[in-house]
Amino acid sequence: MSVGIRHDDLRRRNRAMVIAAVRHAGQPSRTEIAATTSLSHSTISAISSDLIVEGILTESKPSEAGSLKRGRPQVGLSLNPEAAAVMTVVLSLNFLSVAVIDYAGQVISEEQRRLDTLTMARESLIGECTAIVRRRLDDPDLDVRSIARIALAIQGITDTRSRAMLWSPITPHTDIAFADILEDAFGIPATMENDCNMMAVALRWRDPQRYRDDFIAILLSHGIGMGLVLKGELFTGTHSSGGEFGHMIHRPNGALCRCGRRGCVEAYAGNYAIWRNARQLGEDAEPVADVSDADMRALATAARERDGPEREAYRKAGEALGYGLGSLFALIDPAPVAMVGVSAAAFDLIEPALREAIVQTAGGQHSKSISFDTEPNELPLIREGCAMRALTFVDQEIFAPGAQARSGPGGKNVA
Amino acid sequence: MSVGIRHDDLRRRNRAMVIAAVRHAGQPSRTEIAATTSLSHSTISAISSDLIVEGILTESKPSEAGSLKRGRPQVGLSLNPEAAAVMTVVLSLNFLSVAVIDYAGQVISEEQRRLDTLTMARESLIGECTAIVRRRLDDPDLDVRSIARIALAIQGITDTRSRAMLWSPITPHTDIAFADILEDAFGIPATMENDCNMMAVALRWRDPQRYRDDFIAILLSHGIGMGLVLKGELFTGTHSSGGEFGHMIHRPNGALCRCGRRGCVEAYAGNYAIWRNARQLGEDAEPVADVSDADMRALATAARERDGPEREAYRKAGEALGYGLGSLFALIDPAPVAMVGVSAAAFDLIEPALREAIVQTAGGQHSKSISFDTEPNELPLIREGCAMRALTFVDQEIFAPGAQARSGPGGKNVA
DNA sequence: CTCTATTTTTTCGAGCCTCGAAAAAATACT
DNA sequence: AGTATTTTTTCGAGGCTCGAAAAAATAGAG
Known part of the structure; x- marks a missing residue:
């Protein structure tokens, strides 16, 4: 049975909407956001002012160079790259790659590694994954606290709740709960995604x-x-x-x-x-x-x-x-x-x-x-998809908390 | 791009939620509705009082006989059968059947008819459908104005927007926009549904x-x-x-x-x-x-x-x-x-x-x-599914208008 | 250089909505 | 008749979005 909408959900949902609009459009003005969300200017103004104070968005002054229009110029809103960061881990046949991405979507650092996934012991495979993540987290240039999410993609079948790999062609081992393993090891929320699903997510953004x-x-x-x-x-x-x-x-x-x-x-x-x-x-x-x-x-x-x-x-x-x-x-x-x-x-x-x-x-x-x-x-696509997956999680679950949790069947999955 | 939620959508959605709760539960008390929707008692009280004044719900005094509980007894809320009515038309191989159903789901009147769908001319097929509907509407016992919706089910492929039959095994003719034809003929909103989809809807209710x-x-x-x-x-x-x-x-x-x-x-x-x-x-x-x-x-x-x-x-x-x-x-x-x-x-x-x-x-x-x-x-299932389809349309689009129209991808389809 | 037209953004009061707490209502039990 | 218990309603508080108006920031005209 679907659940009612409470009064305070309103703001949360509309916050999420504004963040999503900025992520999609790049550098939209408040007016543009008002148009795409069909909310009033007053509301957009209030929400974006909140988001700027919280350090989630930033104003990027002169958006277009060739703005020959009259009137007060638009102020572009963009995602504050320092608001958070996410980590992607892609595990494919004989290959492991990891990247740290800032909130605006730029790659901050990465590492890749060949390994023999088909013959590795279960513990070694898990160990390699946690080790490569740990090395990135130990990077002195990186503020560990900013990492808000890890998304791990693997070739094979994962479960609906994005917690575990059920079966994969790259290893004989089955039922590895990668998401829980990473969460327990690093205390950072993690999900485990199917590689082809991430390809689809990336294509949609591209x-x-x-x-x-x-x-x-x-x-x-x-x-x-x-x-x-x-x-x-x-x-x-x-x-x-x-x-x-x-x-x-x-x-x-x-x-x-x-x-x-x-x-x-x-x-x-x-x-x-x-x-x-x-x-x-x-x-x-x-x-x-x-x-x-x-x-x-x-x-x-x-x-x-x-x-x-x-x-x-x-x-x-x-x-x-x-x-x-x-x-x-x-x-x-x-x-x-x-x-x-x-x-x-x-x-x-x-x-x-x-x-x-x-x-x-x-x-x-x-x-x-x-x-x-x-x-x-396929690899770049999978990486991109993973990154967007993790970033939209941060958009929705961390910077607009509670907005989706209470919603009925209509939780957006991709965007 | 998904659209923001406005303040007045709130009430509309929660109205729809209350109506849906009553349709599912049969005779729930206000307290039960508050529990399933997780809205506050105050809100449920306000909304149901509105719905009663509008004649959509009625209070059905002593719900259970064996209520040996202490305290103020629960007052059951139920759908007012006279709030509206819907009509279902099921067109299958060599067979046409129609029924009028009150808002609470009881069949008021029906008519069935054999015909040779495989050899009929296009116009005759359409004519038979409009004629059988007209006969029901002409029934002196029936208040025509109460008919809020017609749902027509047909074996074959229909379009996503529920307007037209694209292809059907019961007739050589294709692309018949039954929904529009009925709407134009009687001025009552109509949809055209696939028979198997209606079976699924009915199974879910059963x-x-x-x-x-x-x-x-x-x-x-x-x-x-x-x-x-x-x-x-x-x-x-x-x-x-x-x-x-x-x-x-x-x-x-x-x-x-x-x-x-x-x-x-x-x-x-x-x-x-x-x-x-x-x-x-x-x-x-x-x-x-x-x-x-x-x-x-x-x-x-x-x-x-x-x-x-x-x-x-x-x-x-x-x-x-x-x-x-x-x-x-x-x-x-x-x-x-x-x-x-x-x-x-x-x-x-x-x-x-x-x-x-x-x-x-x-x-x-x-x-x-x-x-x-x-x-x-299969026929009873298709009829039931059609009826529920039409009734939930009335619940959502007529008695809680605007609630779904503005919603994003999360419009409930079945319930 | 000043003034005007134009466009964007912010401010402010009005109107709703939901919520929690308390009151009212309606019954069973003692 | 009084008390305990459960349901329902009432009422004020707090929040949210909206529309209108004000403020801000620029280009072009004279």
């Missing part, structure tokens, strides 16, 4: 025009992942991070998937599957642990040069992705798609079969209007 | 324990439809009613579907598909227009009696549904399922193959914990 209320981000990498935004909110499963597009069934009893089952989309479109088909190893061949980006690029080059097993492998990948997308479109209707990851660079090889497959499905009627974008490098 | 925040209603009838509730809200596509579970792809290039494509789940699990397989007509056989309920029951009886093509047909249906559900669960995680429609009565024949298939999918890990309920008769 290009709000194209990636507005409904879109799909698909990771074409060793595995196949998806981040989904529907009606302006990040879509998650009921228990887990959800959106396991790669494990929708393409062909019942089909090719062997890394997850142990058969016929998943990933078993045709993941790097290992493309590799397996290109080498003509057969659909029952055990998936290899990893294929280097260089090897995948070589495969793509070979496929472009001649009509051989490599080209056929990409065709099969396209077919699986196309039928998968078709089924997805049957459920949610067609939406713009971003293809991210190494194999997105080979999307020219994938697209023909993909489109051909989509035409055979319920989404087919709009096949031509479905547009694909490609972005070969 | 059994809020089981069908709470996340569940799936699947219609096993001539076609296969789905109504999906996720995180407490009815799920719809970005443009259409969405959730076209029946047209997810089960086998690329597989059996011929009624929609003209190949390999859809429906092409294995719809009545016509079960019929086709039981008669061993081959997967390319043109789907028959209709199979009577009696024929389907005979098929099920035959399948239970001996291991022949009938049993195999149900097995194939179960397999298709199982893989489809598996793919769905990969996206949204497992949730309780209600099987509705004629073939739900044959669920004993479907379930084994269905569960076997689910085990092969990403949802398989929780296979045993997934529970299925069956309900062979």
Whole structure:
């Protein structure tokens, strides 16, 4: 049962709204904020004056150089970089990276590290994560107290409450409650996010025009992942991070998937599957642990040069992705798609079969209007998404506390 | 960009909250409402006093007979049946039914009619619908002015804005803007809803324990439809009613579907598909227009009696549904399922193959914990859902106007 | 250089809304 | 009849947003 709105929630919500408006617009004037929020000038004036006194916003005097308008010039409001800071931790296959970001979104410091995630012991993996965070926190240039939030992204399935990794392809270990581990170790609120969801969040910030209320981000990498935004909110499963597009069934009893089952989309479109088909190893061949980006690029080059097993492998990948997308479109209707990851660079090889497959499905009627974008490098996206995730948490939960906690089903998820 | 909250929205939202609390609880006292909404007694007292003066609520004196408690007895609040009325129109294959329902949810009058929807001209179909509504409105016992809303449900795809039928299996005609047609004809606000969505809405009202925040209603009838509730809200596509579970792809290039494509789940699990397989007509056989309920029951009886093509047909249906559900669960995680429609009565024949298939999918890990309920008769559910849909519209848009209009993404969809 | 038009921002009183505390109301128990 | 208990209403306090008016800050005209 939804809960009533109390009088004091009003100010909190509108505070959050003003902060969000500044984060979105960059340097809006009070008048612009009043327009986007449709609150009165008086209210915006009162709230922003509070926020400036509290050190959350700052006035940045002469906003535009070419302001030839008459009248009192607008005063730009911007986020005070020193209001807080957040930390992002991205854990992917054999790679760990961490960054400290100020409240305005600028990277203050970072560190990256190679490690052998597939063979590491559970404790070592956790240890590496806490150690790299600790090193950043020990940085003498950094005011530790300003770190308001840690967001950790991992490839794999996380739970809905953003506390734990349930399963991941980068390690044999399962059910690691990273968020609680970091919170206990450093006393800083932490969340654990799914990598593809963070890609979607980042895309929305990068290009709000194209990636507005409904879109799909698909990771074409060793595995196949998806981040989904529907009606302006990040879509998650009921228990887990959800959106396991790669494990929708393409062909019942089909090719062997890394997850142990058969016929998943990933078993045709993941790097290992493309590799397996290109080498003509057969659909029952055990998936290899990893294929280097260089090897995948070589495969793509070979496929472009001649009509051989490599080209056929990409065709099969396209077919699986196309039928998968078709089924997805049957459920949610067609939406713009971003293809991210190494194999997105080979999307020219994938697209023909993909489109051909989509035409055979319920989404087919709009096949031509479905547009694909490609972005070969997923790591920067994941980092950005994590950063925005952590920063909007600070916006909402720390600088406008209580505003969302009491709200009903309408807690904004992404923005 | 989300919009700020104004001061006067407060009262509107809390009014809506109180009305919703009464509709859910039946005869709650002011104190109970204060508890569920977590608003103060003073506020509830003020709001309910307003609502009583306006004739929306009534006090129903001695609520429980066995109230042996000390102290001032609670006064039950209930919806005033005369506050308004709504009309539901359900259009299904060869059948049209309409009902008038008072504000408290009781059916006041109804009418049903057989007609040949598959062969009717576009104008006749529309004409029959407006005529049956007009006959009800002309009923001398009825105060026409009290009709505040019409909700029309149809089997098929409707648009997100609840204005038009885009495509339906019950008629060859497409893109009929029923909502606008009824509004223009009678000057009463109308919406056009998808039948399976209304089933889901009704299930939630019937059994809020089981069908709470996340569940799936699947219609096993001539076609296969789905109504999906996720995180407490009815799920719809970005443009259409969405959730076209029946047209997810089960086998690329597989059996011929009624929609003209190949390999859809429906092409294995719809009545016509079960019929086709039981008669061993081959997967390319043109789907028959209709199979009577009696024929389907005979098929099920035959399948239970001996291991022949009938049993195999149900097995194939179960397999298709199982893989489809598996793919769905990969996206949204497992949730309780209600099987509705004629073939739900044959669920004993479907379930084994269905569960076997689910085990092969990403949802398989929780296979045993997934529970299925069956309900062979879909029409009463659709009617109930429509009624609740229309009534909650009146609650929100007429008796607490403006409350939702200004809200951000958090407009409650079902409750 | 002064004055005016224009635009942005702040100030101030009015009107609501919710809340807590206390009062009033209505019953069961002694 | 009096007391304890529970529900509901009343009333003043405090907060919030709004509109109107004032103040502030600039460009252009003369």
